Amino acid sequence: MLIFTHFSVPFFSYILTDKFLNKHDKNSKTKHSIIAGTAGLIPDLLNIHATLTARQNSYSHTIWTVLLCILISLFVVIKFKNIHKSFIFWIPYAVTTHLFLDAISGGIKPLYPVNFLLGDYFIAPHLWIISDICFILILISMYKKQSRKNRVVNAEFFN
Numbered sequence: 001m002l003i004f005t006h007f008s009v010p011f012f013s014y015i016l017t018d019k020f021l022n023k024h025d026k027n028s029k030t031k032h033s034i035i036a037g038t039a040g041l042i043p044d045l046l047n048i049h050a051t052l053t054a055r056q057n058s059y060s061h062t063i064w065t066v067l068l069c070i071l072i073s074l075f076v077v078i079k080f081k082n083i084h085k086s087f088i089f090w091i092p093y094a095v096t097t098h099l100f101l102d103a104i105s106g107g108i109k110p111l112y113p114v115n116f117l118l119g120d121y122f123i124a125p126h127l128w129i130i131s132d133i134c135f136i137l138i139l140i141s142m143y144k145k146q147s148r149k150n151r152v153v154n155a156e157f158f159n
């Protein structure tokens with residue numbers, strides 16, 4: 001999968017969960033959802049690659065990266081009291097969604113260097129671009145809807 005899909009799945013997961021639980025104010029929701037989305041890029045940022053072989057022969061696309069993210073998230077949340085505790089879940093979740101998406105679009109070796117291949121091309125590469133475009137369009141429509149809402153609130157406030 002491409003980078004915008006890897007960002008969007010944890011980003012929208014956070015927004016939908018937050019909406020369902022109705023817990024945060026708008027500012028922290030935006031900030032936290034962007035952090036969750038960015039965490040979804042971690043495996044590709046740790047190992048920038050152009051080929052499937054490079055992806056499959058790296059530690060960045062393994063369960064070891066998820067475990068490392070759990071440990072780092074735990075350390076950061078305990079050390080810095082102002083960081084929201086939910087990141088112990090959201091950072092490893094975002095990395096796990098990345099691994100899942102790559103597993104269904106070419107496959108990964110989750111236990112590398114053990115030679116166990118998980119997944120296949122269930123989603124063909126030409127569909128990766130369509131997935132990215134769909135997520136970009138959803139984001140643009142959300143932004144426009146929010147802008148319209150803000151204009152209505154401002155208009156009501158000043159009238």
Ligand SMILES: [Zn+2]
Nearest residue numbers: 043044061102
């Ligand atoms: Zn990847």
